Amino acid sequence: MNNQLTLSRALLSMPISATVPSQDEINGLRNFDSQATGAIYDRYFPEVFRFVCYRLNDEILAEDIASDVFVRLLEATRNGRGPNSNLRAWLLSTASHVITDHLRKIYRRPTEALSDDHPDPQENPLRDVEQREREIHIKAALQTLTVEQQNVIALRFGQGFSLEETAQALKKNVNAIKQLQFRALAALNRQMVEIP
Amino acid sequence: MSKNLYDVLETCLTALDSGADLETCLNLFPALSDELRPVLETAAQARAVAVNTPPANVQRRGKARLLQAAAEMREQKAAALPFWKRKNNAGHSFRLAFSALAVIAFMLTGGTGLVSASSSALPGDHLYPVKRGWEDVQLAFIFDPHEHEHLSQQFEKERLDEIHHLFDTGRTEHVYFQATVEQQTGNVWTVDGVQILIEPESQIDPGIVVGALVEIKGDTENGGVLKADQIRLLALPSVTxxxxxxxxxxxxxxxxxxxxxxxxxxxxxxxxxxxxxxxxxxxxxxxxxxxxxxxxxxxxxxxxxxxxxxxxxxxxxxxxxxxxxxxxxxxxxxxxxxx
Known part of the structure; x- marks a missing residue:
């Protein structure tokens, strides 16, 4: 797990300039050009997937939602509502909306949770049981926070975004992110205490 | 809760990222340690949650779905365009043909004044392209071979008149015309009464003899000679x-x-x-x-x-x-x- 974390942190430490799409790619996206669309997907899919995965703790669901976010990008572009420059913020914001919609549907039509007897296809046998329980605990607590609080924690601690990157992705200023971050962590701490 | 606490939290988070331990961070801000401790501990737990890199097969599946959607939207976008705006289809040719017809219609109706004004234009004048274009239009709409030949000869004579006029006025202009070679003496040829100066850089088709029909491109010079840029052989003389x-x-x-x-x-x-x-x-x-x-x-x-x-x-x-x-x-x- 440590190796996986190290790799993920290394990926996350990529400079922002390396993740900014060129104007050619934006123009190619508007023409639904395969090459430009594929390049944008390759660049942003890991971030979106990790973001969704952090928020939901479900890789299969994260795959569906992350893919859906990119299809929504094409649809928005077709309807003239696509992003002009801040593609990353648009994708993460859309991912957040899709997650919220998904959770709202679940609350309206609760489904029977899988029992512990069902094998987890994504289970990593090397993962420490105690660590896994802690993750389940913190993810459960996370889902009780507001969407903005969840997003700031997912980006700052799940994605490793800087304050500036988080502010850009959430379209807020840095001071607002600092404040939101403190409140989110405080709320998360309270929820973790309250949730057994 | 002061604004300073948010900055202190960020400072501590940065220090933890750099490898500092929790107690060291809290010792830096003893007055705030009670408030900071649970928050920093939660932050550490939030960071410890495994960040999953998407498996390669997941990424491939998503990409295939996206590119499929892009291809469908590309086709829908192309189908939604009016046919004259689509590229690489008959509509493009139609648009060109329509433009050409519009120009012809303009010249046949409203453009007669422009054509009349261009009738005395010489090479180098702004209206000269109109004059030559109108000649081409006239030739294109005459289907009787005899009349076509007659009009062609008339236009060839007009070219020679233009050149002589340029010679008379001492203008240096680029001209192109067709004529018959009458004489070839060294680097000076005579074509339909016009003296052509052959320069070393002139591009001359091989096999041009007296009596051949040629197309000449060149510049009129002072002294009544035309410096040839290019002479193309159009037809060899017919033997009687x-x-x-x-x-x-x-x-x-x-x-x-x-x-x-x-x-x-x-x-x-x-x-x-x-x-x-x-x-x-x-x-x-x-x-x-x-x-x-x-x-x-x-x-x-x-x-x-x-x-x-x-x-x-x-x-x-x-x-x-x-x-x-x-x-x-x-x-x-x-x-x-x-x-």
């Missing part, structure tokens, strides 16, 4: 046949055979190397004549005619006689002498 008899040359007749119909066709065939005979006639130079070819059907017939001149080895398959060296020998437009 000589039909008058020339007494000083022994005629070499061209043999034209007229086989008589026969019931036994195989006997009438003349093969290369067949023995045939013809009756000699004196004809003028360049003339052809018809001869009665006698096939060697029977030896007795052959013996009776043996005083007649043999020609089999020289005239296989009734081809014309080999060239005697005279240029006019093989003119086919010569009158035929019945014999």
């Amino acid at each position: 046949p000589t039909t008058s008899p020339r007494e000083d040359i022994t005629a070499t007749p061209t043999l034209v055979t007229t086989p008589e119909p026969s019931q036994d066709a195989s006997k009438d065939e003349i093969h290369a190397g067949s023995e045939t005979e013809y009756q000699n006639e004196t004809v003028s130079e360049g003339e052809t004549f018809e001869a009665e070819v006698i096939l060697p059907l029977a030896s007795t017939h052959h013996d009776a005619e043996k005083d007649k001149r043999k020609s089999t080895e020289d005239v296989p398959e009734s081809t014309p006689y080999p060239d005697s060296g005279d240029e006019d020998n093989s003119q086919e437009s010569s009158p035929t002498h019945d014999g």
Whole structure:
């Protein structure tokens, strides 16, 4: 797990300039050009997937939602509502909306949770049981926070975004992110205490 | 809760990222340690949650789905365009044709004043392209070959007049026209009365002789000469046949055979190397004549005619006689002498 974390942190430490799409790619996206669309997907899919995965703790669901976010990008572009420059913020914001919609549907039509007897296809046998329980605990607590609080924690601690990157992705200023971050962590701490 | 606490939290988070431990961070801000401790511990737990990199197969599946959607939207976008805005289709050609027709219609109706104004334009004038374009339009809509030829000659004469006018006014302009070569003397040619100066850099098609029709591009110069940039050969001169008899040359007749119909066709065939005979006639130079070819059907017939001149080895398959060296020998437009 440590190796996986190290790799993920290394990926996350990529400079922002390396993740900014060129104007050619934006123009190619508007023409639904395969090459430009594929390049944008390759660049942003890991971030979106990790973001969704952090928020939901479900890789299969994260795959569906992350893919859906990119299809929504094409649809928005077709309807003239696509992003002009801040593609990353648009994708993460859309991912957040899709997650919220998904959770709202679940609350309206609760489904029977899988029992512990069902094998987890994504289970990593090397993962420490105690660590896994802690993750389940913190993810459960996370889902009780507001969407903005969840997003700031997912980006700052799940994605490793800087304050500036988080502010850009959430379209807020840095001071607002600092404040939101403190409140989110405080709320998360309270929820973790309250949730057994 | 002061704003300073948010900054302190960020400072501590940065320090933890750099490898500092929790107690060291809290010791930096002892007054805030009670508030900071649970928050920093939660932050550490939030960071410890595994960050999953998407598996390669997940990424491939998502990409395939996205590219499929992009291809569908690309097709929908193309289908939604009006047909004259689509690229690489008949609509593009239609638009060009429509534009051309619009220009022609303009020139035929509202553009007559412009055409009239351009009639006296010279090369280099703003209206000169209109003048030449209008000439092309006129030629394109005349389908009678004689009238077309007449109008072409008229326009060629107009080109020469324009050049002479440029010479008279001493203007240096780029011109292009068609003309017939009248004289080739060194690096100065004469075409339809215009002197052409051939420069070393001039591009000249090979094989241009006096009488050839050429297309010339060049610049008018002071002194009434035109410096050639390019001379293209359009047509070589047509040779006028000589039909008058020339007494000083022994005629070499061209043999034209007229086989008589026969019931036994195989006997009438003349093969290369067949023995045939013809009756000699004196004809003028360049003339052809018809001869009665006698096939060697029977030896007795052959013996009776043996005083007649043999020609089999020289005239296989009734081809014309080999060239005697005279240029006019093989003119086919010569009158035929019945014999």
